[in-house]
Amino acid sequence: MALVADTLNTFFTHDFDCVIDVRSPAEFAEDRVPGAINLPVLDNEERARVGTIYKQESPFKARKIGAALVFRNAAAHVAGPLAHHQGGWRPLIYCWRGGQRSGTFTWMLREIGWRAEVVQGGYKAYRRLVTSALYDNPLPHRLIQLGGYTGTAKTALLPRLAARGIQVLDLEGLARHRGSLLGERPEGQPAQKGFESDLIRALHALDPALPVVVEAESSKIGQINLPPALWDAMKSAPWIEISAPIEARARYLAEAYADILADGPRLTQQLAPLRFFRGHGLVDRWDAMIAEGARLALCRSLAEDHYDPAYRTSMRAQAPRILHREETASLTPDALDELADRLAAHLQKIRI
Template identity: 30%
Template sequence: MFSNIAVKELIPLSEKKKMVLIDVRSPSEYKNFSIPGSINIPFFNDAERAEIGTLYKQESVEAAKVRGLEIISAKLPEFVQQFKEIEGSKTVFCWRGGMRSRTTATLLSLMDVHVSRLEGGIREYRRWVINQLDQPEAPFKAYVLNGLTGTGKTRILKALEKQGYPVIDLEGLANHKGSIFGHIGVEPNNQKKFDSLFVQQFRELKKSPFVLFEAESARIGKVVIPNWVTELKAKSVQLFIDMPMEERIKEIIEDYRPVEYQAECIAAFQRIKTRMPQDISKKIESDLEAGEFDSAVRLLLEHYYDSRYKHTGLQYPDTQKKVLQVQNLEEAIEAIKRQIPEIQETPAINIG
């Protein structure tokens, strides 16, 4: 028979690559939210799950069980073979540790494929994530990348992360660029997915002497960042990146790709057009429609984004902020390194 495993025992094994996590829920459930690093071998596909659900509601539990047995019996050899091909220790889970994971584990046991089953399923994992997010305070100090729109803060963070420095990429975890245009060209993560990815990264970095992250509002797209991160941002050193306008425009064009997403950019602009003078908003809209993106971006920066960020800068005393005047991203990366004592003491921090 199979054994059960608690989430608090499972996650450390997964983090050490000693356990393969297998989500047996339907593909749409898996896509919506799962345990980071897990793979999907669905017990029922989306259509089959919908059919079973209809039988359960409209006929009876027994009818749903009979139909479920018919479905899984027809594809059992292929289903089992997928598990046989996975090397190492394995744990299966479904929504609440119920029928799908229990039946999967039982069938695999009969076929001499040994797996564990997550107690309480992904619902219990979600409770664990929420508990992990409930930090009284940050376990590390932070340096916060701040500055006007288009200074490449996210790309700078990614470059520093590649070099081995401890980074929390909040926009990357949200899969959203943080502005009114931030959803364009991507599929933003929901709150559950963001939280699980955040906890994964937090646990990797919690023993680091410091972390770097970008100054974000309490909300990125539709997701809310943990309160203690907002509080950490408010009291940490702010590294304000000051970069020439032309470089910022270039960075925004590369990042948001308006040539590919012209219609989406025009649609997103409608949400903020009333927040600036009418003649300016008309000119921006005209430029977007005509493909004059450099001009549109310049006007957006001058008449909307820059004033908002300059107001943000006034919230911090001079003793808490350092202005880094640079010409491009490469200079910004080196300037940031020079400002952080821990980096001077430890040239690169291995977080792998």
């Protein structure tokens, strides 16, 4: 029996004990159904080999070799990671199209006595639903953008607002990037499709009847593009703007970007492209600050001479509707807690 997945809710609220992705590790790494585990019936090399035989030699030969590999790998999964399951276990299985890989594995599990089902259409059916939600239809959610100059701790405010009962969407967290020239994180970014899966799952957990606070971003976070439905909703969303003194912002940036500031040669390399936008003189001054270890002065100059002009240009172009402005003299943890209290109290009164 095949599961017909006609809505994303099918994947988010199912009652199966486990979701198993039997595609290759490379396919799984790019994207997967949220919560799925990977038990490949063909690994990366095997899949490439069978595909080459199919195209260059014989479809029959490819299917014969592929079947032997699938059964061998499936048997290893049954004897290994699945061995502890009892007879009532009910897994949901999918591959790329819901074809031979998932069909064969599901047949084997059923023959053992487990109540396995396969996703009709496989991963492609799931991906079509994600694309429809993020590319073809408007978001049902009502967004409020949290804006302000770089270094006003907007990212740090999101979890504080969530702890106070405000719905938030942390795009930088999902994109694994701090959203600026120096925003790279050691773990790297997900693939675009993987980001979109995490995004749609986060959106699914939010109540469309209540506002959702999202940090003001450009249409691209690192190498991740914001899907059209989200970007359109952000462009039309009203703003709440945070402001803080430059001294406080520089201190906050020096702490938030301590890992990047600690690697002088790499930081110099990352700032080099700005010579074409901000001039050689300014970037030479930054290089000197890096060499001297003058982190606070560097962060202040980066804010005043690079990020702030870019923010002002963006604000003139967007001209967002500002619902509320909040000022804070400090960006210490205690000050951010107090700021979050004020923001949450105001957000709870907003109707958009």
